[in-house]
Amino acid sequence: MSPNKPYMKGIWRTGIFWELTWVNLAVIVVVIIIAGFSVKEYACFLANDMNIAGPFMQSSFDETMDFYLIRVSIIAFLVAVVIHYIWIRRIIIPIRMLSDVTKRMSDGEEMRLVPITTRNEVGLLTENFNSLIKKIKRSEELRNKMAADLAHEVRTPLSNITGYLEAIKNGVIEPDKNVLHSLHGEAERLSKLIEQLHHLSEREWNQYLDAKPSNPANIKTIVNHMVSIHQMKLDQKHIQIEVAVEEAAFHITEDTLKQIVGNLLDNAIRYGIENTTLHLKGKRRKDHYVLQVEGQGQFIPEASRPQIFERFYRVDTSRNRESGGNGLGLAIVKELAERQDGSVALETDGNYHQFIVKLPSTAML
Template sequence: MDKKIQLSSKEKGVLLAEGIGTFLLFQIVNIILIVISELFYNNQNFGDINSVIAVLRSDLTHSTFWGIWFFLAVVILIELTVSINVAIKSYQQYEVHKVEKQLEIIAAGKLDQRIDLKVNKKLQGVVNSINLLISNTDEHIEEQKRSEKSKDELITNVSHDIRTPLTSIIGYLGLIESQNYQDIEQILKYTHVAYKKSLEMQNLVNSLFEYANVQHATSKLNSTHFDMVQMLEQLSADFELEAKKRNIKVNVVSDPKRIMMHGDTEKLGRTFNNLITNAFKYGAGATDLYLEAKEEKSEVVVTIANNGRQIPKESLPNLFDRFYRVEDSRSKKTGGTGLGLAIAKSMIEMHGGTITAASDKKLTSFTIRFPLTSEE
């Protein structure tokens, strides 16, 4: 909370003396002007003090006495106002001095501090703007730090994920290069492993390019008007054979039967494809996959759920982090890069939407909410 500037006794005395001194100076000037004007009017000698006193005495009994001193009273009131304004200006200069002192501290690098002073309205607007600027600058610096940390983590994770398959590729090809094999069958075994590891690397590189693309500030949406229910039905048809192999029934549910919205169908298709693929890969024991779309007020809500293995509760907050794997060994086995859900989240956010995950013994579900725009 801003604190009002408190003056010390010495500072109060200086400001008071400055105001009173200005007022007294005005009165001295008044007296001098009155004397000069009266002496001129009565043609008296300026050097004769008795003449000056006589003139002042005659004014006290003069018929225009009250008119003259009424005018003088008005002048004194104006001068008093000026004197008060001088004191106020001096106080405001003192406020500026205090603000400058705090700015010097902040300029020295202490961006966690703010100008916590309550000053006059005009200066308060400047102080508030400076505090806002400092806050934005501090936030920008923190964002840069987070970005640098994020880049370092990305490089570390990519290096780790590429090193593992690359080591295997070099190892098996090295055996062939050094002719450390028994027969053609063993050569084929080595090349097969190297090929599989190469596919893992290709999958990771493709995912990285896709993630970098959706994260880029210039990444744009090619929006069209489409039916969300129709998209889910098409996805159901695309995964029909895969579902039959796994003995999973795909259920498409919608309310209403037709939900029109704007969006990039290519990006949304990849997002839903990713979520459905994850359900097949990691939803062990699932018998049903649910693709549901409905309208809720000003939103389109899409849910992709399965009744397979539950995701541990402690893993749910980290699901959309880059390179996060619920079960590292299982994900590696299935070729997961740990980028799929991060990419899905970024694509959904590009559409102004949100995605959340929930999992219990009955269902594991991903719920996506899009803003519903009217048909153009």
């Protein structure tokens, strides 16, 4: 069925139809009267001037002229009405479609585009309306994306803080200066993320992600800090970790590097195999810095590997849901790396995985 068909019914019941109809009818009637009167008078003038008809024939000539003028006027009126209906329908249908879609949107239904049926100002209005719908959808997607990103980033430090505090409360570990320092750092990061929730807009969120630090961030210090934060999780799964990270200072905020390292570690631990060893490496190359987390993990099918960095993607939905994963960690790593003109990659044989982040030399001191 044509998308316009539902809007063709009851056109004559619309207010704009009758407003335009009365105006056009008035114009048509006036034009027909003026044209008919002018033609008749001119014909009579020619007949009299050229002595074509006598007094008796003049009356017959006038009647004939009246007959044909009336018939032509009726035909012209009917043709004008048909043209008027076709023309007015081309205006009213897109307006009714716009009105209907706007009402549906106000009632909470899904936003949808309106087909462009004309190339006049009404068509331009429809095109502008569609552009607005696309921008609204894009803004909604970005807002949902930002909310999901923030929720994910809030959950990570919060779970670390909660885990350590529970362990201290239950006497599993003793609170020392290093543990308290790490917890304080996570609490500060959590505070900054929560602050972003009060200013949740695309512009401010992008500014937060692209912010430049006042002081350079040391990758080795950040890696050691994030490893200490995740140490309890490593111990719970009986996973050892070997760290070999070369010194490098970056023109990137510490929060950004903490998110990258933290998300990689969190992902590796969550889907890692118990009683194995993780390797966290960092090497400075000529034109980039390579940060690499590798180890044995849950099987990743070949078909899933190209999608592993996509938002909300899960290799095994049921198993990931049980582990608490939401498919955002690696996607955030990818976005943060690419914002620094870097890249991410996965090299795997299915069971042994290497997650590689490359940051360009332009981001380093």
